[in-house]
Amino acid sequence: MRATASILHLDLDAFFAAVEQRDKPSLRGKPVIVGGTGGRGVVSTASYEARKFGVGSAMSGREARARCPHAAFLSGRFHAYRETSKLVMQALRDLSPLVEPLSLDEAFVDLAAAGLDDLDVATVTEVGTELRRRVHEVTGGLTATVGIASSKFLAKVASELDKPDGMTVVPPGSELELLRPMDVKVIPGVGPATRERLRRAGIHTIAELELVSEDELVSLLGQAQGHGLWRLARAQDSRPVVAEREAKSISVEGTYDADLNDRKLMAGLLTRQAKEVGTRMRKNGFSGRTVSIKVRLHDFTTLSRSSTLSSPTDDGTTIARIARALLGDLDTTGGVRLLGVGVSGLADWVQEDLFGDAPDEEEVEVTLPEPPRRSWPPGADVVHDEMGPGWVWGSGSGVVTVRFETAETPPGPVRSFRMDDPALHRWEPPPEE
Ligand SMILES: [Mg+2]
Numbered sequence: 001m002r003a004t005a006s007i008l009h010l011d012l013d014a015f016f017a018a019v020e021q022r023d024k025p026s027l028r029g030k031p032v033i034v035g036g037t038g039g040r041g042v043v044s045t046a047s048y049e050a051r052k053f054g055v056g057s058a059m060s061g062r063e064a065r066a067r068c069p070h071a072a073f074l075s076g077r078f079h080a081y082r083e084t085s086k087l088v089m090q091a092l093r094d095l096s097p098l099v100e101p102l103s104l105d106e107a108f109v110d111l112a113a114a115g116l117d118d119l120d121v122a123t124v125t126e127v128g129t130e131l132r133r134r135v136h137e138v139t140g141g142l143t144a145t146v147g148i149a150s151s152k153f154l155a156k157v158a159s160e161l162d163k164p165d166g167m168t169v170v171p172p173g174s175e176l177e178l179l180r181p182m183d184v185k186v187i188p189g190v191g192p193a194t195r196e197r198l199r200r201a202g203i204h205t206i207a208e209l210e211l212v213s214e215d216e217l218v219s220l221l222g223q224a225q226g227h228g229l230w231r232l233a234r235a236q237d238s239r240p241v242v243a244e245r246e247a248k249s250i251s252v253e254g255t256y257d258a259d260l261n262d263r264k265l266m267a268g269l270l271t272r273q274a275k276e277v278g279t280r281m282r283k284n285g286f287s288g289r290t291v292s293i294k295v296r297l298h299d300f301t302t303l304s305r306s307s308t309l310s311s312p313t314d315d316g317t318t319i320a321r322i323a324r325a326l327l328g329d330l331d332t333t334g335g336v337r338l339l340g341v342g343v344s345g346l347a348d349w350v351q352e353d354l355f356g357d358a359p360d361e362e363e364v365e366v367t368l369p370e371p372p373r374r375s376w377p378p379g380a381d382v383v384h385d386e387m388g389p390g391w392v393w394g395s396g397s398g399v400v401t402v403r404f405e406t407a408e409t410p411p412g413p414v415r416s417f418r419m420d421d422p423a424l425h426r427w428e429p430p431p432e433e
Pocket residue numbers: 011012013014015105106
């Protein structure tokens with residue numbers, strides 16, 4: 001904990017849904033649910049209008065539909081979320097060089113590195129207000145909630161207090177006063193299981209937790225968590241803001257039009273990507289020790305797993321073998337829309353391959369499934385040769401209905417077309433390199 005309120009936590013409000021409302025003027029002020037469109041899908045984000053009906057993240061699409069049948073259910077446009085996130089992160093970096101992104105819509109900023117005249121409550125409050133105005137501006141109208149406090153823990157807690165479109169500054173010295181009445185679940189690392197264990201011990205609030213001795217907590221929750229919780233119950237948190245390190249890695253990834261469900265196909269794709277990573281590494285004279293895979297599920301949850309070798313490699317076959325093993329541990333039920341393989345921890349030298357002379361595996365035959373004929377997911381961007389840009393309002397029975405509007409237009413007209421109308425096209429951004 002610092003003596004000044006110099007850690008800022010920014011959290012965009014209902015981010016995915018807010019981007020959709022920005023780009024689809026007819027949905028502004030209405031319930032919007034991103035995710036949960038498929039049979040087994042879950043809700044990724046619900047707009048505040050939909051939250052009023054009790055719809056929340058991770059709820060099944062079926063339940064969301066039952067609670068809020070008149071909501072717009074959209075399949076999500078990751079490219080738009082990523083672009084918008086980049087603008088926000090840049091605005092944060094313009095304020096301070098020390099920015100730690102936690103996800104597309106959340107980051108810590110170290111105001112102590114921002115070169116401000118002082119870190120008084122009045123000063124950081126002004127900085128927070130200006131930052132929220134700036135985020136609204138660069139994103140074309142999105143709102144963010146900000147918390148500013150003397151530690152990461154308190155800044156994050158503070159950013160939850162005045163959602164959406166609000167700000168809370170916790171003056172140094174008042175941290176415990178704020179925390180004591182709160183449920184223990186606000187403490188990072190206290191999930192449902194820990195919360196239940198504490199509840200059985202009669203501990204519900206942070207004030208109650210503060211009365212428990214360190215030894216008792218350790219015997220209740222184990223060493224690591226017990227010590228950690230004892231400290232956080234006293235607002236003791238000295239974790240620094242760590243700027244994203246320059247990622248020195250080589251990776252290859254692919255996104256797929258049709259959600260992949262076939263594990264053998266996924267293994268084949270990873271193998272192909274791993275070989276390409278190996279080729280690129282050898283071309284650049286790199287080798288690396290840490291092999292990672294990235295898997296994005298149908299609901300945009302992104303999983304990554306990595307494994308570190310005892311010595312560096314640049315061998316595609318080795319990278320592929322590790323990538324496939326990492327995939328083996330993941331639950332991909334519901335489908336996968338992105339797969340990737342990367343190697344990091346790069347060194348510009350290669351050690352003798354410890355795996356010896358593993359025989360090169362036979363080439364993997366990879367055939368991607370045809371994109372489904374009804375490739376008109378709700379919410380997707382489209383362009384019509386005459387009508388211009390719009391988005392898929394719905395589809396079925398060979399017909400796709402499009403609303404022609406963009407972030408810059410008023411709510412636009414709705415038109416229907418045959419699904420195979422040659423004048424109608426899906427719009428995707430050019431792939432990034
Ligand atoms: Mg958020």
